[in-house]
Amino acid sequence: MPKILNIVETAYRATIEEQDDTVLWLTHMLKNAGADICVLLRANAVNYAVRGQDASGLSFGENRMTHSPEIDKDVATMIEKGVAVYLVDEDAVERGLSEGELLNGIRKIKRRELPELLDQHEQVWHW
Amino acid sequence: MASEKTLTIAIMDAPYESANSTSALRIINAALEKGHNVNVFAYEGAVNLTMKAQQPHPNPVKGTSVEQEQHPTTKDWVASLFKLASTKDVKLDWVNCGLCVDERGAGDWIEGPRRGGPKDFLDASMASDATLVIPTK
């Protein structure tokens, strides 16, 4: 099975009504279907690796959202299932993210290491 | 004559929102013209590309009628791609992601596409000569 790298770079795009990030969700589904897949978070998507994201509490008139997205838990579950989740270190630093704020198991890489990461995967899908 | 090559392409953009939709259809058109087989995985907003209820309209700014304006609909473009595939005797397999269809109410589509999911995309990609993902922004 060829190795697949999913690159996620746009965070919080319709995540409330989707209850997920649609590319992280797709990654879960592809993993469940047998794909050898991992994820790279870059640009504002590095925020997906932050512990404690809370999207609860929205309502529209009487319609109260009862099941909000829990993206940090989705990322943690992915790591538990054996999906490597990489994060571009400089993108996180530029956004003021400290080591202590990030989920356990996130693999940091430097921007200059991106080409090598791409070389290690037969398919690179940039979302 | 069929080339024996297969391209899989994943798209996400809804019609009338991004230049990506036109580019994707251009690539599919060119591939079919060249005799390649094409698998399409329409994810998220892209499931709206094939909605049967799309209608052309006049243009009040230009003062044109419906007939004069000849406003394109993506469902007609996609229907033409299915026709092209048939003419060229190659396969166009268009999968609309089922859950994306459900949440958008986009289930009434033209003849040609079928309902599917991420596993269809994975299987198609693994069996293809090339895979291209066109993301949305």
Next chain:
Amino acid sequence: MANYLLIESRDPFDSSDSQYFPELVQGISDRGNDTVLFLVQNGVLPVRKGSKYSEAMSRLIRNKIKVLADSFSLKERAISNLVEGVEIADMDRLLDLLLEPGTKAIWH
């Protein structure tokens, strides 16, 4: 060593993330990969001579990276005075590159 077909659809003026893709293209090429940058949609805007980002294109070309620009996108934007070394291409060419065995295609 692999073939990379990198497709840029975005205008670098659109965001401050404009360095990311050209740097990635260069980094991939520096590792010895056969690298082609195909510009489409607003991604062709930097190849207009005189654009602030045209030097970024020239730099890639000087570094032996093939830079192609979609003919329809150029025509759509009335771009006829191109940075030297940019080759005008069409979707047929993109397909040929895409279907070259061992090619990774990345659309940005």
